[in-house]
Amino acid sequence: MFSIQNMIVALILGILVCITYRITYSGVAYNKRFNTSLMMLTLITTMVMNILASSLALSLGMVGALSIIRFRTAVKDPRDTTYIFWAIAIGLGAGSSNYYVVAIGSIFVVIISLILSFGFKDSNSYLIIVRGNLESLETVRSSLFQIYKACKLRAETVTENHIEIVYQIKIRKNENIKEYEKLKSIEGVEFVNMVAQDGETLG
Structure with missing residues (x-):
């Protein structure tokens, strides 16, 4: 039950991340696939947290598995990196049932992103x-x-x-x-x- 609730919260906040990224994007070539991957990253991180919470042995095994993964795709815009960390943070919070933390934190991030994108955009x-x-x-x-x-x-x-x-x-x-x-x-x-x-x- 809690796993389904965690995934629903992660999905809602993941959609919020996608909408915020699309509205505040100021580059030349908008990448729809990257934006979609942000929501997927949120859900995957939540799923991983649900797995780790069920067993200490699985937690240790997951750490070992993740340590051998190498990501070769370079992030061209440093701002994209912040959205990746935001998606991961939501997944961690939703997976550990810290709904208020990720919800309030996400609201602050959205407000700040909108202010910085439109308030100083000339x-x-x-x-x-x-x-x-x-x-x-x-x-x-x-x-x-x-x-x-x-x-x-x-x-x-x-x-x-x-x-x-x-x-x-x-x-x-x-x-x-x-x-x-x-x-x-x-x-x-x-x-x-x-x-x-x-x-x-x-x-």
Whole structure:
């Protein structure tokens, strides 16, 4: 009975984690699979806690089993790591029947996440993809930094005759999003694409 109750509490709070992650996500490419894995991680951790609570021998065996697991997937955004720890914390609390601790703690985390994401948010992130010949590279770079003050190189592919660069930019409230179209007039540039946060191509 308590195991089912623990899983239900973990499921509800896991959904809360997923919703909070989706609302407060500010990156360029939202990963739905990672968000779904957060809820699964919450339920799995709760299930493990239920198993460990039933037997000391199982607890020792589980520690030995987990010690040989190696996770090779790198977490690119440090903020994603906090959501992983949040999901694990909920699983630990729900699995040990500490409902009030994880519920109140999760409410605080949600409030703080919303305040930090929207209260201090003054820009939107986009990706600009430019393809052209090698001679146009320096002109494109200088033009980008003139148009947008916040630019960061994310990828660069060079062949014998062409180059493709990907810059992440942040557009502030007083900046025109369509300014990137100026890059199309540069001699040697073949195409310019801007990708919004949700993956939609703007041009």
